[in-house]
Amino acid sequence: MPRKRLFFSLPVLFFLVGTGFAETPIIVVDPGHGGKDPGAVSRGLKEKEIALAIAKRLVSSLKQKIGAEVRLTRSGDRFISLEGRDRVANADSCDLFISIHTNASRRSDAEGMEVYYLNKATDRAAQKLARRENQGDPRKEKEVGVIVSDLIQTAATEESAELARRVQQSLQQRLKKKHGIDSIRVKTALFYVLVGAKCPSLLIETGFITNPREGRRLKKGFFQKDLADAIAEGVLEHLKARPSDGNL
Numbered sequence: 270m271p272r273k274r275l276f277f278s279l280p281v282l283f284f285l286v287g288t289g290f291a292e293t294p295i296i297v298v299d300p301g302h303g304g305k306d307p308g309a310v311s312r313g314l315k316e317k318e319i320a321l322a323i324a325k326r327l328v329s330s331l332k333q334k335i336g337a338e339v340r341l342t343r344s345g346d347r348f349i350s351l352e353g354r355d356r357v358a359n360a361d362s363c364d365l366f367i368s369i370h371t372n373a374s375r376r377s378d379a380e381g382m383e384v385y386y387l388n389k390a391t392d393r394a395a396q397k398l399a400r401r402e403n404q405g406d407p408r409k410e411k412e413v414g415v416i417v418s419d420l421i422q423t424a425a426t427e428e429s430a431e432l433a434r435r436v437q438q439s440l441q442q443r444l445k446k447k448h449g450i451d452s453i454r455v456k457t458a459l460f461y462v463l464v465g466a467k468c469p470s471l472l473i474e475t476g477f478i479t480n481p482r483e484g485r486r487l488k489k490g491f492f493q494k495d496l497a498d499a500i501a502e503g504v505l506e507h508l509k510a511r512p513s514d515g516n517l
């Protein structure tokens with residue numbers, strides 16, 4: 270499908286000119302899991318449902334704050350493979366790819382948000398998480414390991430790290446006090462879905478649905494909106510700070 274031309278409001282137009290975007294940035298938002306794959310499940314909460322609700326709010330925030338063209342990898346409760354998600358991302362040139370998930374742990378007091386970009390896993394928890402998010406396919410883990418060693422030096426990885434930092438800062442500023450979140454970390458892991466997207470990418474674990482307090486928070490509409498706004502603000506800061514040569 271050809272890239273749509275949109276009519277911009279003045280502030281959005283100034284922003285786009287200022288960042289050197291000759292065209293509307295295309296951002297792909299990927300709600301994790303779906304259909305037969307519920308993701309993590311705890312006390313009646315399903316990761317696939319929370320991820321979709323947050324992703325839909327993120328689409329609105331990104332359109333409103335950035336004037337971006339935003340695509341969802343799934344807009345309903347349907348199963349889509351990791352490769353299928355990347356096909357959506359790469360169907361037209363994507364500028365950024367953001368995958369939304371919720372975390373889970375056997376420890377009910379495990380808490381906090383994690384903003385991941387693709388790189389070698391830095392701790393065992395991240396390795397375990399990658400196993401779950403890679404749909405339990407060990408071949409995928411191996412494959413990702415090989416691909417990542419080639420990718421690590423590329424500009425996309427550097428830009429993903431920078432994007433992760435900006436999003437984390439925005440989450441800290443906007444959510445920490447207001448919603449009493451103690452821990453918002455930037456981490457790295459070998460996520461298969463991030464390898465295939467041919468643009469800078471993030472995977473955000475928006476909280477632990479196995480933690481009763483965080484589970485209650487994650488299903489509330491006003492928290493989902495604040496969270497989506499904070500992510501979009503971080504993306505905006507990132508786009509503003511990018512060199513204006515338009516290289517994506």
Ligand SMILES: [Zn+2]
Nearest residue numbers: 301308370371
């Ligand atoms: Zn997940």
